[in-house]
Amino acid sequence: MRRAVVTRFGPAAEAVGVEDYTPRPPGEGEVQVRMAAAAVNPSDLVAIAGAYPSRTPLPHIPGFEGVGRVCAVGPGVEGLREGDRVLPIGSPGAWQQVKTAEARWCFRPQPELTDEQAALSYINPLTAVRMVRAHAAGPGAGPVAVNAAGSAIGGMLARLLQRRGVRPVALVRGDASRPAVSGPEWAGAVATDRPGWTEELARLTGGGPQVAFDAVGGEEGGRLALSLRSGGSLVHYGLLSGLPLAGDLARRRPDVRVALFRLRDWVHAAPRDEVQESLDEAGRLVLEGAAASTVQASFPLERVREAVRAAQERGGRGKVLLLP
Ligand SMILES: NC(=O)c1ccc[n+]([C@@H]2O[C@H](COP(=O)([O-])OP(=O)(O)OC[C@H]3O[C@@H](n4cnc5c(N)ncnc54)[C@H](OP(=O)(O)O)[C@@H]3O)[C@@H](O)[C@H]2O)c1
Missing domain, CATH: 3.90.180.10 (Medium-chain alcohol dehydrogenases, catalytic domain)
Known part of the structure; x- marks a missing residue:
């Protein structure tokens, strides 16, 4: 073998x-x-x-x-x-x-x-389903932003949010990823390699996102956290930059929350039946396209x-x- x-x-x-x-x-x-x-x-x-x-x-x-x-x-x-x-x-x-x-x-x-x-049908679909359920309630809950938006999970988050009546703003690291975020599930796209991207994000979200899904960490994740509106949440679930979020976020923005999500932690803590139920739901969403x-x-x-x-x-x- x-x-x-x-x-x-x-x-x-x-x-x-x-x-x-x-x-x-x-x-x-x-x-x-x-x-x-x-x-x-x-x-x-x-x-x-x-x-x-x-x-x-x-x-x-x-x-x-x-x-x-x-x-x-x-x-x-x-x-x-x-x-x-x-x-x-x-x-x-x-x-x-x-x-x-x-x-x-x-x-x-x-x-x-x-x-x-x-x-x-497991890692990204389950993560997207659980994060959207926990952190993005629906149309009245305020604007949402997603970084690394051209990633597989970025697309899933956008389609699952759209089903709840929320169209998120896409953050991509450069123009090469723009085609991946041109669909109707996105409210707009911002390239984070351009100066002034946080101002553009504030404009597209009418004053900053209420919820931001961060798969990047490092400087980009930190600036995304700082761009949240008061009372907003950064859902931090990836380190694509290879760097952690800055340690002084809580001091600089005591009015926003950073929530960590790791599928591994959830899967190891959840009862087996619940994991199978979530996989069934994720599998159905893959078949329907939302988590494909x-x-x-x-x-x-x-x-x-x-x-x-x-x-x-x-x-x-x-x-x-x-x-x-
Ligand atoms: N916490 C959890 O339990 C959990 C579960 C699932 C996934 N994740 C995380 O979610 C992230 C995406 O996973 P995936 O499978 O969807 O990825 P993927 O489809 O394989 O695509 C990788 C994406 O990452 C982007 N990227 C790479 N380096 C970047 C950087 N430094 N800054 C910004 N964007 C960068 C790429 O952008 P370009 O298009 O510009 O190349 C591409 O869109 C990963 O960090 C993964 O670990 C976490």
Whole structure:
């Protein structure tokens, strides 16, 4: 069998390789899953780069999201049989042909989803659904802004918000991403590489957003927080800049709130039934289009470095999949 592997942290396209391995037989409460498709997400790339060294033992088999079929069942497993299609979540390892996973962390994707859709039906759809539910009540709740708006999750947030009668303002880091935010779900777009972007945002939102979804952090996330109207919230859920938010935000704007969202925390704390219900809802939204991702390219495992480079391309045209 073949799998992607990282033996030393570093820039993802250089640090990841491919090796032969013999899958571990399933132990008590475990299954083996023959992976069919796996996503290449920013969270995979930062883990390969060594952003979470304490919880990323080496060698590291990347891939937090993917779909496959059960191919062997260990002792004590109930409710799963060979051939069942599952999302083996809660641990990395989707970038390999066979993943040995705990059965309690295997969830069922919506049956109507293709493997490509199912492989992208967990991390971004669930995060978008939960954040919109928690932080953007509806049309009366004030204007909303979304940064890294050309990302897969940016598009999902906009479409889910539009369903609630709110059209957010898109923030993109440059003109290359503008085509991705030209749809009717957006109220307008602002490029953050232009001087005066916060004034433009204030104009488009009539005095600043009430809620801003921040996947960037660093300087851009900080300026977005400062641009909120009084009583507003920054929902901080990503670090695409590689830098944290400035530590003095609370002092500079005591009248705004910073709320952190990490899907991982929610999934590990929620009862199993609730995770499956949320995945069912996310899967339906993928089928309806609101939480769907555009796939720009699929690569066999052997071309994992190319897959990583395609995912990192600036102004990319959608998600990249690995087909192990
Ligand atoms: N907290 C959570 O639980 C959670 C869950 C899901 C996703 N996320 C986060 O959400 C973010 C987006 O994920 P995704 O899968 O939707 O991404 P994606 O579709 O793979 O696209 C990456 C996007 O990031 C943008 N980008 C990269 N570096 C940037 C920078 N320094 N400043 C501004 N934009 C930048 C790119 O912009 P261009 O178009 O200009 O290239 C592109 O639109 C990631 O940070 C991810 O970790 C967090």
